[in-house]
Amino acid sequence: MRTEARIELAAIRANVAALAACAAGGAQVMAVVKADGYGHGLVPSATAAVEGGAAWLGVAFVEEALALRAAGIDVPLLAWLTTPGEDVAAAVAAGVDLGAYDVGQVHAAAAAARTAGVSARLQLKVDTGLSRGGATVADWPELCEVAAKAEAGGEVRVTGLWSHFAFADGGPDHVTNRAQAALFAESLEVADRAGLRPEVRHLANSAATLTAPATHYDLVRPGLAVYGLSPVPQLGGPAHFGLRPAMTLASTVALTKRVPAGAGVSYVHQHVTDRETTLALVPLGYADGVPRNATNLGPVQLGGRRRTIAGTVCMDQFVLDVGDDAVAAGDEVVLFGPGDRGEPTAQEWAEALGTINYEIVTRVGARVPRVLV
Numbered sequence: 001m002r003t004e005a006r007i008e009l010a011a012i013r014a015n016v017a018a019l020a021a022c023a024a025g026g027a028q029v030m031a032v033v034k035a036d037g038y039g040h041g042l043v044p045s046a047t048a049a050v051e052g053g054a055a056w057l058g059v060a061f062v063e064e065a066l067a068l069r070a071a072g073i074d075v076p077l078l079a080w081l082t083t084p085g086e087d088v089a090a091a092v093a094a095g096v097d098l099g100a101y102d103v104g105q106v107h108a109a110a111a112a113a114r115t116a117g118v119s120a121r122l123q124l125k126v127d128t129g130l131s132r133g134g135a136t137v138a139d140w141p142e143l144c145e146v147a148a149k150a151e152a153g154g155e156v157r158v159t160g161l162w163s164h165f166a167f168a169d170g171g172p173d174h175v176t177n178r179a180q181a182a183l184f185a186e187s188l189e190v191a192d193r194a195g196l197r198p199e200v201r202h203l204a205n206s207a208a209t210l211t212a213p214a215t216h217y218d219l220v221r222p223g224l225a226v227y228g229l230s231p232v233p234q235l236g237g238p239a240h241f242g243l244r245p246a247m248t249l250a251s252t253v254a255l256t257k258r259v260p261a262g263a264g265v266s267y268v269h270q271h272v273t274d275r276e277t278t279l280a281l282v283p284l285g286y287a288d289g290v291p292r293n294a295t296n297l298g299p300v301q302l303g304g305r306r307r308t309i310a311g312t313v314c315m316d317q318f319v320l321d322v323g324d325d326a327v328a329a330g331d332e333v334v335l336f337g338p339g340d341r342g343e344p345t346a347q348e349w350a351e352a353l354g355t356i357n358y359e360i361v362t363r364v365g366a367r368v369p370r371v372l373v
């Protein structure tokens with residue numbers, strides 16, 4: 001194959017098992033498989049996560065949840081982001097838990113429950129300091145009371161109470177994370193006084209799963225770590241946490257050619273050869289998720305050696321300047337992988353480009369086939 005993202009499902013299974021072992025006090029794992037399983041493939045990732053011991057799955061959007069149900073995955077499933085007017089009746093009918101951030105969403109879920117003929121499973125989210133989704137602490141008591149009333153009417157069942165940290169890589173002692181954990185505990189008491197008795201309370205993302213056992217409650221909600229990447233690279237790489245990166249992105253040299261010194265390479269000649277050299281063309285570009293700002297920065301492995309992308313990353317291709325090395329069309333080029341054959345990792349890409357490992361794997365484009373190994 002010209003280009004492929006190899007997905008090691010055994011790594012996903014083992015990573016989830018490692019996360020389950022690390023969950024404190026019998027907390028279960030909700031494996032987050034949003035965004036096409038962080039680029040690894042929605043259904044295969046979800047299936048592997050369940051095989052590895054995930055009791056729950058989490059996604060952002062209702063369509064993602066329905067795609068999992070259509071694939072026959074019947075574990076408890078939370079979809080946490082809906083917009084007004086979205087038809088959530090199919091999700092209610094499919095037993096998908098819906099995130100609810102405000103009173104309007106409780107009413108919408110109750111209406112969907114009347115359509116679907118089953119009660120809607122709602123998980124109320126409190127904003128403890130991320131200022132993204134969720135009810136503010138000021139609005140939380142009313143949200144709990146309205147949800148409790150809808151529950152008494154049978155249209156809604158409040159299955160979960162949850163929140164999300166602002167400093168994913170802040171480490172266990174980050175001051176904001178500590179304040180958020182304290183506010184979450186208070187918010188649970190408010191919900192309790194409103195009469196809510198949820199099945200699950202959850203707060204911990206990957207970083208908190210690995211480093212902050214006091215935040216584990218009934219469920220941990222890791223995404224990145226499921227795919228074997230470290231959410232806290234400053235504290236340790238994947239191996240430090242017993243994780244293994246599940247994706248290898250590899251391509252094939254399409255063409256090599258000799259050029260003289262002074263040859264301008266790729267659009268606007270951001271690389272100029274400094275000697276007679278061999279150029280190797282790699283058929284992968286920003287349409288495939290290689291960031292354009294990997295121009296002259298992105299690390300790859302070719303012919304047993306590390307190289308750096310030479311010149312501008314184009315839509316479908318980039319070039320390597322390999323000097324006099326014996327490189328030929330048909331040779332394999334590895335952009336990133338677990339790192340055990342000397343290839344770069346997604347973490348190295350993130351550092352080279354000033355972004356995070358999350359983005360490197362998630363942006364791999366739809367044109368790249370995912371090959372399960």
Ligand SMILES: *Cc1c(COP(=O)(O)O)cnc(C)c1O
Nearest residue numbers: 032164168205206221222223224
């Ligand atoms: C993406 C996401 C997660 C997973 O976060 P990681 O840092 O990848 O573990 C958990 N909860 C919510 C609400 C999210 O949006």
